Amino acid sequence: MSELISGGHLVAKALKAEGVDVIYTLCGGHIIDIYDGCVDEGIEVIDVRHEQVAAHAADGYARITGKPGCAVVTAGPGTTDAVTGVANAFRAESPMLLIGGQGALSQHKMGSLQDLPHVDMMTPITKFAATVPSTERVADLVSMAFRECYHGAPGPSFLEIPRDVLDAKVPLDKARIPASYRASTKQAGDPEAIERLADLLAHSEKPCILLGTQVWTCRGTDAAIDFVRALNVPAYMNGSGRGTLPPGDPHHFQLSRRYAFTEADLIIIVGTPFDFRMGYGKRLSPTATVVQIDLDYRTVGKNRDIDLGIVGDAGAVLSAVTQAASGRIQNAAARRKEWIEELRTVETQAYAKRLPRQHSDDRPIDPYRLVHEINEFLTEDSIYIGDGGDIVTFSGQVVQPKSPGHWMDPGPLGTLGVGVAFAMAAKQARPDKEVVALFGDGAFSLTGWDFETMVRFDLPFIGVIGNNSSMNQIRYGQAAKYGVDRGRIGNTLGDVRYDEFAKLLGGHGEEVRDPADIAPALQRARESGKPSLINVWVDPEVYAPGTMNQTMYK
Numbered sequence: 001m002s003e004l005i006s007g008g009h010l011v012a013k014a015l016k017a018e019g020v021d022v023i024y025t026l027c028g029g030h031i032i033d034i035y036d037g038c039v040d041e042g043i044e045v046i047d048v049r050h051e052q053v054a055a056h057a058a059d060g061y062a063r064i065t066g067k068p069g070c071a072v073v074t075a076g077p078g079t080t081d082a083v084t085g086v087a088n089a090f091r092a093e094s095p096m097l098l099i100g101g102q103g104a105l106s107q108h109k110m111g112s113l114q115d116l117p118h119v120d121m122m123t124p125i126t127k128f129a130a131t132v133p134s135t136e137r138v139a140d141l142v143s144m145a146f147r148e149c150y151h152g153a154p155g156p157s158f159l160e161i162p163r164d165v166l167d168a169k170v171p172l173d174k175a176r177i178p179a180s181y182r183a184s185t186k187q188a189g190d191p192e193a194i195e196r197l198a199d200l201l202a203h204s205e206k207p208c209i210l211l212g213t214q215v216w217t218c219r220g221t222d223a224a225i226d227f228v229r230a231l232n233v234p235a236y237m238n239g240s241g242r243g244t245l246p247p248g249d250p251h252h253f254q255l256s257r258r259y260a261f262t263e264a265d266l267i268i269i270v271g272t273p274f275d276f277r278m279g280y281g282k283r284l285s286p287t288a289t290v291v292q293i294d295l296d297y298r299t300v301g302k303n304r305d306i307d308l309g310i311v312g313d314a315g316a317v318l319s320a321v322t323q324a325a326s327g328r329i330q331n332a333a334a335r336r337k338e339w340i341e342e343l344r345t346v347e348t349q350a351y352a353k354r355l356p357r358q359h360s361d362d363r364p365i366d367p368y369r370l371v372h373e374i375n376e377f378l379t380e381d382s383i384y385i386g387d388g389g390d391i392v393t394f395s396g397q398v399v400q401p402k403s404p405g406h407w408m409d410p411g412p413l414g415t416l417g418v419g420v421a422f423a424m425a426a427k428q429a430r431p432d433k434e435v436v437a438l439f440g441d442g443a444f445s446l447t448g449w450d451f452e453t454m455v456r457f458d459l460p461f462i463g464v465i466g467n468n469s470s471m472n473q474i475r476y477g478q479a480a481k482y483g484v485d486r487g488r489i490g491n492t493l494g495d496v497r498y499d500e501f502a503k504l505l506g507g508h509g510e511e512v513r514d515p516a517d518i519a520p521a522l523q524r525a526r527e528s529g530k531p532s533l534i535n536v537w538v539d540p541e542v543y544a545p546g547t548m549n550q551t552m553y554k
């Protein structure tokens with residue numbers, strides 16, 4: 001007779017087949033058999049303090065490793081707690097699998113402990129959500145859920161496994177355990193469209209390209225670099241696409257984006273939707289030729305008319321275009337010298353205008369000074385994470401990751417509380433890297449208890465709290481609308497010593513009030529080799545330009 005195997009052990013085998021080597025979890029009686037399977041398969045179990053963190057960590061793991069992340073949570077409140085993390089991954093196009101427990105099938109609709117309609121709840125925020133109907137199908141459905149994560153633009157999947165299905169044992173030879181079940185996802189785009197884009201590039205005097213999140217998702221960094229260099233195209237980067245080119249690269253531009261989008265004759269948007277971050281496409285010159293490249297057919301041409309749309313993998317498409325254009329581009333590329341110089345002038349002027357703020361000696365500390373110090377502190381091996389409101393808006397302008405894939409922000413859901421989870425996943429997946437996270441005090445408080453998990457698993461990172469004792473990004477809008485007094489309702493936080501909190505939990509902590517102390521404190525945190533929090537008191541009366549313009553609502 002064939003060996004018997006339980007559902008939890010089948011989950012672990014399927015995770016192993018997918019290459020997943022860690023799960024993020026918070027325990028519950030419904031899911032413990034999965035842990036037992038993980039022991040056999042050598043899969044690490046990282047147990048966190050809140051299920052939201054488990055789901056964000058799975059999202060972060062996917063971003064860092066290029067493999068799907070996995071979070072395992074118990075039925076009912078375990079699963080509802082994880083909803084925000086799944087939703088964040090959904091908007092950020094991050095492939096992850098959430099496995100939720102469920103009451104036994106034999107007690108279906110009887111009011112079992114922690115029973116909820118999880119699949120109904122998860123359906124609108126996942127690419128795939130299903131119940132595993134039998135123990136034999138456990139591994140089959142896990143691999144199906146992973147495959148669904150990669151259909152079009154990636155995203156999360158959800159599976160609930162009823163307790164009796166998970167705990168039951170079936171003969172190993174009756175269980176389907178897929179081992180090879182995925183097609184290549186690298187579509188190079190329609191060859192005719194590639195030719196057209198090559199032609200547009202050959203005739204363009206003032207092209208520019210925006211390298212979005214999918215450039216990193218598709219691991220298209222080298223292709224993007226070849227493209228901008230071979231064709232001499234200035235590049236802007238957003239989301240996880242930041243860092244595709246290093247700061248100082250002749251094709252790296254950031255502060256002149258609005259100017260470029262107004263003046264360019266050809267704008268190529270790669271792997272980022274026309275959502276609020278792009279002003280829904282409204283901020284692009286109406287006379288420019290606009291080309292959009294995306295993994296998802298549904299994203300191309302949405303919210304704004306385009307001249308050419310290409311569905312495909314960012315790296316594969318850009319490589320094909322570079323190849324198609326080489327040979328016919330020589331003069332065209334040389335002609336762009338002036339355009340590049342024009343943008344560089346705009347860029348340099350914008351930088352010079354801000355520099356005094358970045359060097360400000362003010363007390364309380366000007367947030368520009370804080371983010372400037374952080375930017376100076378980052379090395380090629382620092383993964384930077386931003387988690388907060390106004391303080392992170394400042395950092396978006398000033399902090400430049402030095403390497404591809406070294407920038408993490410929540411993405412278009414704008415979820416506060418991703419920071420500790422992303423730090424956890426980044427450090428665990430890439431112990432050779434340094435992790436630097438900037439938090440708003442409001443954002444940190446949402447999921448900050450998981451600092452303890454970082455201590456417990458010995459995952460050192462450098463955490464900085466831009467502490468203004470407020471939910472400042474919201475306060476600005478309230479004060480503008482209702483006046484300064486009424487503008488203080490619902491957005492005030494205490495003067496909390498997050499450095500003491502870090503020490504209480506076994507980490508390193510320091511408080512900074514003087515801007516000259518920021519750099520030495522960062523250095524000491526680096527040398528401490530511990531999870532750390534530097535509590536930097538920043539001026540609550542200073543707001544980022546993006547917050548003052550309320551651009552996120554426009």
Ligand SMILES: Cc1ncc(C[n+]2csc(CCOP(=O)(O)OP(=O)(O)O)c2C)c(N)n1
Binds near residue numbers: 392440444474
């Ligand atoms: C989970 C979640 N809740 C609420 C919001 C709305 N929100 C956006 S910015 C912000 C203030 C954040 O405060 P903090 O992290 O201290 O940053 P600050 O703006 O003060 O620099 C809030 C509450 C959100 N984006 N996410």
Ligand SMILES: [Mg+2]
Binds near residue numbers: 440442469
């Ligand atoms: Mg704050």
